Amino acid sequence: MKNALLSVQNLKVSFNQCADNQDAVKGISFDLHAGETLGLVGESGSGKSISALSILNLLPDNASCSGSIEFEGCDLLSLSETQMRQVRGNRIGMIFQEPMTALNPLHTIERQICEVLTLHLGMKQSQARERTLELLHLVGIQRPETKLTAYPHELSGGQRQRAMIAMALACEPDILIADEPTTALDVTVQRQILSLLAELQQKFGMAILFISHDLNLIRHVSDNICVMKDGELVEQGKTEDVFSSPSHSYTIELLNAEPDGTPEVQSDPDYKLLEASDVRVWFPVKAGVFRRTVDHIKAVTDVSISLGKAETLGIVGESGSGKTTLGMALLKLQNSTGNIHFAGQTIDTLNQKEFRPFRREMQVVFQDPFGSLSPRMTIADIIGEGLDIHKLAASSEREQQIVQVMEEVGLNPDWRHRYPHEFSGGQRQRVAIARALILKPKLIVLDEPTSALDRTVQSQVIDLLRSLQAKYNLSYIFISHDLAVVKAMSHRIMVMKDGEIVEQGSTEQIFHQPQTDYTRELLGAAFESHG
Numbered sequence: 001m002k003n004a005l006l007s008v009q010n011l012k013v014s015f016n017q018c019a020d021n022q023d024a025v026k027g028i029s030f031d032l033h034a035g036e037t038l039g040l041v042g043e044s045g046s047g048k049s050i051s052a053l054s055i056l057n058l059l060p061d062n063a064s065c066s067g068s069i070e071f072e073g074c075d076l077l078s079l080s081e082t083q084m085r086q087v088r089g090n091r092i093g094m095i096f097q098e099p100m101t102a103l104n105p106l107h108t109i110e111r112q113i114c115e116v117l118t119l120h121l122g123m124k125q126s127q128a129r130e131r132t133l134e135l136l137h138l139v140g141i142q143r144p145e146t147k148l149t150a151y152p153h154e155l156s157g158g159q160r161q162r163a164m165i166a167m168a169l170a171c172e173p174d175i176l177i178a179d180e181p182t183t184a185l186d187v188t189v190q191r192q193i194l195s196l197l198a199e200l201q202q203k204f205g206m207a208i209l210f211i212s213h214d215l216n217l218i219r220h221v222s223d224n225i226c227v228m229k230d231g232e233l234v235e236q237g238k239t240e241d242v243f244s245s246p247s248h249s250y251t252i253e254l255l256n257a258e259p260d261g262t263p264e265v266q267s268d269p270d271y272k273l274l275e276a277s278d279v280r281v282w283f284p285v286k287a288g289v290f291r292r293t294v295d296h297i298k299a300v301t302d303v304s305i306s307l308g309k310a311e312t313l314g315i316v317g318e319s320g321s322g323k324t325t326l327g328m329a330l331l332k333l334q335n336s337t338g339n340i341h342f343a344g345q346t347i348d349t350l351n352q353k354e355f356r357p358f359r360r361e362m363q364v365v366f367q368d369p370f371g372s373l374s375p376r377m378t379i380a381d382i383i384g385e386g387l388d389i390h391k392l393a394a395s396s397e398r399e400q401q402i403v404q405v406m407e408e409v410g411l412n413p414d415w416r417h418r419y420p421h422e423f424s425g426g427q428r429q430r431v432a433i434a435r436a437l438i439l440k441p442k443l444i445v446l447d448e449p450t451s452a453l454d455r456t457v458q459s460q461v462i463d464l465l466r467s468l469q470a471k472y473n474l475s476y477i478f479i480s481h482d483l484a485v486v487k488a489m490s491h492r493i494m495v496m497k498d499g500e501i502v503e504q505g506s507t508e509q510i511f512h513q514p515q516t517d518y519t520r521e522l523l524g525a526a527f528e529s530h531g
Contacts, residue, residue: 044453055069109151113128260488279326312491315496
């Protein structure tokens with residue numbers, strides 16, 4: 001075998017937590033060769049991302065790292081911070097798992113990508129701007145010139161992920177570390193991005209370390225695969241060998257963990273909990289000295305929906321189709337026009353103070369778990385905050401309810417005094433779900449609630465959400481680009497494109513008798529990536 005471009009040997013990473021050392025990575029070894037794609041898979045919290053961050057020396061101060069990480073014969077663990085800056089971005093690029101936290105909220109997309117090009121390649125500003133446009137176009141951002149001056153919060157989750165990929169590829173690195181690079185992307189764009197990465201890999205001979213919890217995805221992109229569990233490598237080998245004859249019980253468990261089943265039959269299908277008509281969210285585009293409105297970004301245009309008691313409405317569509325904006329408008333977290341009725345009462349005319357009593361009954365799980373959790377609050381305080389605001393529990397009951405809901409979402413209650421940064425992406429998502437569930441609301445808007453979760457935990461969360469729905473007659477608006485999850489969760493499905501509904505109907509009908517080309521395209525891309 002030719003010499004490895006990157007060789008990781010006996011890597012150990014531990015974190016010092018209050019005089020107690022916690023081992024996150026326990027002596028793993030693997031090689032990555034030029035032009036090769038190595039898949040690193042495992043459940044949330046298995047140590048995948050920690051291993052990747054170790055390569056670029058991006059671990060927090062309380063982490064200690066041992067072993068060796070050799071890149072072209074040089075041990076990266078021995079380099080100074082100044083020397084590492086020459087490697088990061090320029091020689092080894094990285095796509096981070098959570099684009100909202102990895103992108104600077106105070107800088108435009110143009111400035112952040114241009115900075116990479118000017119620092120590492122010495123480009124002039126005009127050259128860098130031209131190259132930035134090319135990169136944004138390459139990663140599938142529509143009308144990239146309109147996104148240059150946008151800040152991260154003004155882009156959809158998928159668009160932020162694509163901007164992050166553009167930044168990582170800017171210097172055409174020798175190695176690309178892709179940490180869940182397609183998590184926030186819909187299936188059609190996922191296919192485009194994977195094709196793009198394969199094309200660039202072939203063009204530049206780039207090696208890719210591809211980290212994902214989606215085994216079907218890994219199967220399509222990887223030459224070799226490493227399976228991680230609890231900080232250890234439990235299995236590694238050629239991808240097809242691992243998939244066709246897995247030797248470890250954990251690998252077999254992962255392979256069998258596809259979402260399945262159907263939601264419970266509605267107890268009262270005629271009762272409508274939520275009804276909305278002609279909901280519109282248009283963002284004005286202003287220009288000139290007087291900032292006059294010259295155009296609109298039509299995020300949601302005249303959408304009408306209804307949701308029954310104990311019903312799940314799945315909303316699917318590509319990134320930027322208006323799914324999340326519609327969900328936020330229905331919760332009055334986004335200004336909109338149109339009529340909205342909840343539990344028989346008109347809520348679109350209420351101001352925020354008048355609407356506050358309804359907040360307890362209408363909860364949300366946001367797409368980006370890290371951005372929606374306060375870094376200064378413990379998990380117990382985050383989960384229990386709603387109880388405090390709505391005065392729903394005495395202090396003795398409060399602790400008991402927090403423990404109970406953490407157990408329900410598969411979190412160890414002993415962790416409740418930790419902070420968000422001490423959890424993996426998937427664990428943080430479970431905290432966000434627990435925070436919404438603890439108030440026992442009538443409606444929960446779930447915005448990509450399982451996108452950061454591995455398949456085994458996805459199945460657990462789906463089962464949990466379905467059982468809670470049956471127990472408490474909860475209604476869900478389930479926003480997702482993962483059609484396998486939507487199928488397992490939803491009674492009805494609504495397909496959105498460019499802010500409008502292109503098709504809606506029962507889950508059975510949408511999956512087996514789609515009426516529009518767009519729906520057929522979505523389903524085709526989904527079956528291709530999971531076939």
